[in-house]
Amino acid sequence: xxxxxxxxxxxxxxxxxxxxxxxxxxxxxxxxxxxxxxxxxxxxxxxxxxxxxxxxxxxxxxxxxxxxxxxxxxxxxxxxxxxxxxxxxxxxxxxxxxxxxxxxxxxxxxxxxxxxxxxxxxxxxxxxxxxxxxxxxxxxxxxxxxxxxxxxxxxxxxxxxxxxxxxxxxxxxxxxxxxxxxxxxxxxxxxxxxxxxxxxxxxxxxxxxxxxxxxxxxxxxxxxxxxxxxxxxxxxxxxxxxxxxxxxxxxxxxxxxxxxxxxxxxxxxxxxxxxxxxxxxxxxxxxxxxxxxxxxxxxxxxxxxxxxxxxxxxxxxxxxxxxxxxxxxxxxxxxxxxxxxxxxxxxxxxxxxxxxxxxxxxxxxxxxxxxxxxxxxxxxxxxxxxxxxxxxxxxxxxxxxxxxxxxxxxxxxx
Amino acid sequence: xxxxxxxxxxxxxxxxxxxxxxxxxxxxxxxxxxxxxxxxxxxxxxxxxxxxxxxxxxxxxxxxxxxxxxxxxxxxxxxxxxxxxxxxxxxxxxxxxxxxxxxxxxxxxxxxxxxxxxxxxxxxxxxxxxxxxxxxxxxxxxxxxxxxxxxxxxxxxxxxxxxxxxxxxxxxxxxxxxxxxxxxxxxxxxxxxxxxxxxxxxxxxxxxxxxxxxxxxxxxxxxxxxxxxxxxxxxxxxxxxxxxxxxxxxxxxxxxxxxxxxxxxxxxxxxxxxxxxxxxxxxxxxxxxxxxxxxxxxxxxxxxxxxxxxxxxxxxxxxxxxxxxxxxxxxxxxxxxxxxxxxxxxxxxxxxxxxxxxxxxxxxxxxxxxxxxxxxxxxxxxxxxxxxxxxxxxxxxxxxxxxxxxxxxxxxxx
Numbered sequence: 162x163x164x165x166x167x168x169x170x171x172x173x174x175x176x177x178x179x180x181x182x183x184x185x186x187x188x189x190x191x192x193x194x195x196x197x198x199x200x201x202x203x204x205x206x207x208x209x210x211x212x213x214x215x216x217x218x219x220x221x222x223x224x225x226x227x228x229x230x231x232x233x234x235x236x237x238x239x240x241x242x243x244x245x246x247x248x249x250x251x252x253x254x255x256x257x258x259x260x261x262x263x264x265x266x267x268x269x270x271x272x273x274x275x276x277x278x279x280x281x282x283x284x285x286x287x288x289x290x291x292x293x294x295x296x297x298x299x300x301x302x303x304x305x306x307x308x309x310x311x312x313x314x315x316x317x318x319x320x321x322x323x324x325x326x327x328x329x330x331x332x333x334x335x336x337x338x339x340x341x342x343x344x345x346x347x348x349x350x351x352x353x354x355x356x357x358x359x360x361x362x363x364x365x366x367x368x369x370x371x372x373x374x375x376x377x378x379x380x381x382x383x384x385x386x387x388x389x390x391x392x393x394x395x396x397x398x399x400x401x402x403x404x405x406x407x408x409x410x411x412x413x414x415x416x417x418x419x420x421x422x423x424x425x426x427x428x429x430x431x432x433x434x435x436x437x438x439x440x441x442x443x444x445x446x447x448x449x450x451x452x453x454x455x456x457x458x459x460x461x462x463x464x465x466x467x468x469x470x471x472x473x474x475x476x477x478x479x480x481x482x483x484x485x486x487x488x489x490x491x492x493x494x495x496x497x498x499x500x501x502x503x504x505x506x507x508x509x510x511x512x513x514x515x516x517x518x519x520x521x522x523x524x525x526x527x528x529x530x531x532x533x534x535x536x537x538x539x540x541x542x543x544x545x546x547x548x549x550x551x552x553x554x555x556x557x558x559x560x561x562x563x564x565x566x567x568x569x570x571x572x573x574x575x
Numbered sequence: 576x577x578x579x580x581x582x583x584x585x586x587x588x589x590x591x592x593x594x595x596x597x598x599x600x601x602x603x604x605x606x607x608x609x610x611x612x613x614x615x616x617x618x619x620x621x622x623x624x625x626x627x628x629x630x631x632x633x634x635x636x637x638x639x640x641x642x643x644x645x646x647x648x649x650x651x652x653x654x655x656x657x658x659x660x661x662x663x664x665x666x667x668x669x670x671x672x673x674x675x676x677x678x679x680x681x682x683x684x685x686x687x688x689x690x691x692x693x694x695x696x697x698x699x700x701x702x703x704x705x706x707x708x709x710x711x712x713x714x715x716x717x718x719x720x721x722x723x724x725x726x727x728x729x730x731x732x733x734x735x736x737x738x739x740x741x742x743x744x745x746x747x748x749x750x751x752x753x754x755x756x757x758x759x760x761x762x763x764x765x766x767x768x769x770x771x772x773x774x775x776x777x778x779x780x781x782x783x784x785x786x787x788x789x790x791x792x793x794x795x796x797x798x799x800x801x802x803x804x805x806x807x808x809x810x811x812x813x814x815x816x817x818x819x820x821x822x823x824x825x826x827x828x829x830x831x832x833x834x835x836x837x838x839x840x841x842x843x844x845x846x847x848x849x850x851x852x853x854x855x856x857x858x859x860x861x862x863x864x865x866x867x868x869x870x871x872x873x874x875x876x877x878x879x880x881x882x883x884x885x886x887x888x889x890x891x892x893x894x895x896x897x898x899x900x901x902x903x904x905x906x907x908x909x910x911x912x913x914x915x916x917x918x919x920x921x922x923x924x925x926x927x928x929x930x931x932x933x934x935x936x937x938x939x940x941x942x943x944x945x946x947x948x949x950x951x952x953x954x955x956x957x958x959x960x961x962x963x964x965x966x967x968x969x970x971x972x973x974x975x976x977x978x979x980x981x982x983x984x985x986x987x988x989x
Contacts, residue, residue: 172787174611176601177756177796179593183616187590197588199623202597202614205785209612232765233786234775267961274765292965313788315968373591437879443865444858447879451857454933454966456881463879464889465851465861471876471919475889505885519868552868 162333164190165199165221167213169228169238170312173202182227182317189321193329194338194386195223205235207244214245218305223329228312230295232274238309239282239298246300246307248284253296256287260294288324292316299328306332336386339393341401342373343381345411346420346565350374353381353408360403368400376554377561378420413568420564421449421456427571428459433508435567437463438476438501440488441515441531446560461505466497476500489514489526491534491543498536498543509570510536511563515548517555531559535570542570576747578604579613579635581627583642583652584726587616596641596731603735607743608752608800609637619649621658628659632719637743642726644709646688652723653696653712660714660721662698667710670701674708702738706730713742720746751804753811756787757795757818759825760834760979764788767795767822774817782814790968791975792834827982834978835863835870841985842873847922849981851877852890852915854902855929855945860974875919880911890914903928903940905948905957912950912957923984924950925977931966945973949984956984 166186172178180202187197199220203209210229217224229238243249257279264271278294281287288297288308293316300307308325310317345353350372354361361370367387373380383400385393405412414423428435439446447463450456466472469488473480478496486492497512515531522528528550534543546562548555580600586592594616601611613634617623624643631638643652657663671693678685692708695701702711702722707730714721722739724731759767764786768775775784781801787794797814799807819826828837842849853860861877864870880886883902887894892910900906911926929945936942942964948957960976962969 171783171785172796173598174601174614175605175754175796176598176603176611177787177794179595179598181593184587184590184593187588189590191589197590198618198620200588200616204612206612231786231788233768235785267963269763272765272769274768315965371591439858439861443870444853444861444877444879445865447858447881448862448970451859451881452967452970454931456857461882462885462889463858463877463881465858465877465879467861467865467871467877468875474920475876475878475918504889506888517868553866556862556866 162195162223162335163221164195164197164223164225165201165217166197167210167217167224167226168200168202168312169205169210169226170202171204171235173228174204182312182314185314185318186225186227186321189326190223190225192338192340193326194336195329205229205237207237207241210237210241211244214241214307218303222305222333224305224307225325226307226309227317230309230311232278232294239280242285242298242300242307242309243282246282246284246302248282250280251283253279253281253287256281256296263294286328288320288328290316290320291323292319297324299325301332337388337390337393339385339390339397341383341397342416343383343401343404343412344378344414344416344418344420345381345408346378346413346561348379348408348411350379353379353411356408357404360400360407364400365396368397377558413565419449419453420561420568422453424564424568424571425450425453425456425459427568428509431571433459433571434506435460436501436505436507436510437563438497438510438512439463439465440467440472440497440513441517442513442556442560442563443467443517445556446511446513446563449560449564461507464501464504472497476504487526489516489530489532491532491545494532494534495536495541495543498534499541502536508538509567511567512536513559513563515546515555515559517552518550519552529555531555531562533559533563533566535563535566537570537574539574542566576609576637576750577635578609578611578637578639579615579631580611581624581631581638581640582614582616582726583619583624583640584616585618585649587642588618596726596728599728599732600639600641600735603740604637604639605752605754607740608750609743610752619643619651621651621655624651624655625658628655628721632717632721636719636747638719638721639739640721640723641731644723644725646692646708653694656699656712656714656721656723657696660696660698660716662696664694665697667693667695667701670695670710677708700742702734702742704730704734705737706733711738713739715746751801751807753799753804753807755797755811755815756830757797757815757826758792758828758830758832758834758837759795759822760792760827760975762793762822762825764793767793767825770822771795771818774814774821778814779810782811791972824983827979833863833867834975834982836867838978838982838985839864839867839870839873841982842923845985847873847985848920849874850915850919850921850924851977852911852924852926853877853879854881854886854911854927855931856927856970856974856977857881857931859970860925860927860977863974863978875921878915878918886911890918901940903930903944903946905946905959908946908948909950909955909957912948913955916950922952923981925981926950927973927977929960929962929969929973931969932964933966943969945969945976947973947977947980949977949980951984951988953988956980
């Protein structure tokens with residue numbers, strides 16, 4: 162079975178928006194065992210989209226389109242689909258009701274272009290968009306499935322997961338594929354590969370291993386292809402156990418879990434609480450923690466001591482520590498963690514202090530120098546890192562490393 | 576003149592790598608006034624690449640390929656180019672010398688697959704790659720230019736800038752195209768479209784307007800096509816002035832600027848400082864502010880009062896305020912802003928308090944209810960919003976709205 166993806170929008174051709182949708186869709190189709198063999202990007206032009214649709218039907222069983230469904234004049238997808246499927250736009254009452262309710266609930270006025278979102282090709286099946294006003298559309302013609310979704314990533318992803326996958330599963334029969342993802346942190350891709358080389362080398366042909374690196378983390382995805390679900394699961398479990406025995410200390414979770422969520426689960430289990438005191442991470446560490454719903458059960462808050470006056474006046478860190486050692490120092494970051502733990506009355510605290518750059522570095526403390534401390538009920542530890550010279554990545558890596566140090570402390574302490 | 580981009584590699588179709596190259600190339604071509612009208616992505620497959628090349632020659636004057644030039648067996652681009660241009664691989668002595676020197680200088684052993692990088696199609700012009708072992712290639716056939724570059728972004732970018740652009744400028748004469756992007760916030764796409772309908776309706780055919788929405792923000796991009804740079808600039812400026820007159824209050828910046836950066840520039844200009852007191856945004860507001868390098872000049876820090884005990888013990892908010900009105904209330908958020916401004920000794924403070932969800936809502940205060948306050952040297956104001964029922968987006972929207980309220984206060988106050 163062959164799939165292709167058509168991304169629609171001038172902004173993609175102009176490069177003003179990077180097409181992350183098609184990568185995500187490629188991954189999801191892959192998990193289902195569907196091979197994406199072609200992707201194309203076209204602008205907001207009726208002729209080119211129509212031509213691309215005609216070609217796609219000849220080469221693919223599944224054609225997935227994103228974009229061009231907004232309420233403005235440059236959005237043409239619906240009209241092209243009407244031409245291609247020789248149908249016309251009609252008002253969909255359920256969608257109209259939904260669109261109206263969105264504006265009513267938020268006390269916003271509704272205008273004609275919003276209502277036009279409820280005008281849909283007569284021959285399509287509606288793919289419900291619970292996150293926005295533009296529904297997706299599903300067509301089936303000459304053995305091929307055509308799916309059109311809005312380009313806004315969170316709307317598209319939800320429609321794909323909740324509406325598209327069930328429809329495709331009903332329409333086509335899929336091979337058996339089992340995926341399992343192990344999430345690692347604090348170890349680079351090449352070091353990981355070296356550590357698990359023996360396991361990787363003896364993998365049978367029908368089990369594939371992929372390294373999917375992110376900033377500060379590497380996902381290991383195992384994919385097993387076959388026909389017998391039970392036997393495949395058994396085979397995969399043996400390999401996963403081997404991986405845990407080999408690199409277990411780096412594995413913080415499985416599948417889609419975030420490191421912040423893994424840490425949160427440990428805190429909940431132990432009925433313990435957490436505070437942070439951030440300098441160089443500038444709130445990003447707290448953001449990772451509070452992005453998890455339910456984090457208020459264990460996370461009490463943070464003192465973001467970006468300026469040294471806050472370290473002194475709010476965190477009450479001895480002025481002499483900063484004068485003697487500087488704010489980016491073992492002494493300062495340990496004082497930050499201990500004070501945060503004490504003032505915010507928690508069991509644990511994470512503190513960060515570093516030079517995110519691009520300016521502020523010195524020969525002794527170059528850009529990328531970061532101290533992280535963990536205060537626990539029994540001790541306070543600190544470590545120094547060099548996170549490189551890219552501000553954004555230094556902030557991300559530091560926040561992840563802080564969470565991983567806490568994770569290890571939680572595993573040791575309990 | 577029409578250009579298209581062909582990205583080559585299985586990892587792109589699988590979605591394991593996001594194609595940022597083609598967005599970058601799109602931007603660069605656009606700056607030259609070259610319109611990218613089509614992009615495609617193909618896997619490491621000889622047949623599909625050859626077919627795509629054949630099609631591309633019919634529709635485009637400039638065809639830019641990236642990827643598939645590595646030293647491993649799955650890299651096929653060179654072989655396909657030989658087929659397409661009916662030529663054969665020959666050894667290029669200069670490239671051989673270069674590749675050998677790279678390995679010699681690093682004291683690395685050299686293997687056959689590395690040396691094969693010096694085998695190039697006889698009819699191509701070599702595009703020098705000073706950052707790697709795979710050179711780029713330039714062909715010209717039946718009026719179309721074909722460019723092949725490696726997929727590694729920093730290698731590709733350097734080849735494009737130093738080798739490709741000069742070649743294209745010699746081969747073709749370029750039209751004039753001018754882009755201008757206005758950045759708006761706190762107004763939805765459809766409302767914006769309605770407000771500027773009169774301006775949009777009378778745009779001449781050679782000036783196009785595109786709406787590029789993000790969470791909480793919409794970019795308006797104007798593109799003017801023509802031959803006379805001066806006349807086009809003049810024409811565009813008139814339209815931009817009209818847009819400012821019509822929706823100026825929503826425009827926070829132009830081109831690539833972020834809202835946090837726009838706010839930072841206002842604070843720097845006025846030599847004023849900022850603090851935050853966050854509850855529901857959980858550090859994300861501080862993160863947006865501190866993601867800007869140089870923010871330490873005006874941003875002092877934050878008290879992240881996630882738990883009510885922090886609001887009372889660190890921010891010193893009267894317990895009775897929370898008992899009487901709740902933490903998500905006008906009284907509480909105003910006290911948070913005022914206290915943050917006072918305790919952190921700044922000119923301005925932003926405070927947020929809301930129910931990000933998914934739990935914690937009530938009939939009176941449903942999920943998505945958010946209060947935002949701004950404390951300034953002269954007053955404290957607060958506004959309530961309903962940000963919807965998606966935790967992540969509520970956090971994002973609230974942070975942006977907080978920055979925008981501060982922006983307006985800064986513009987009013989000074």
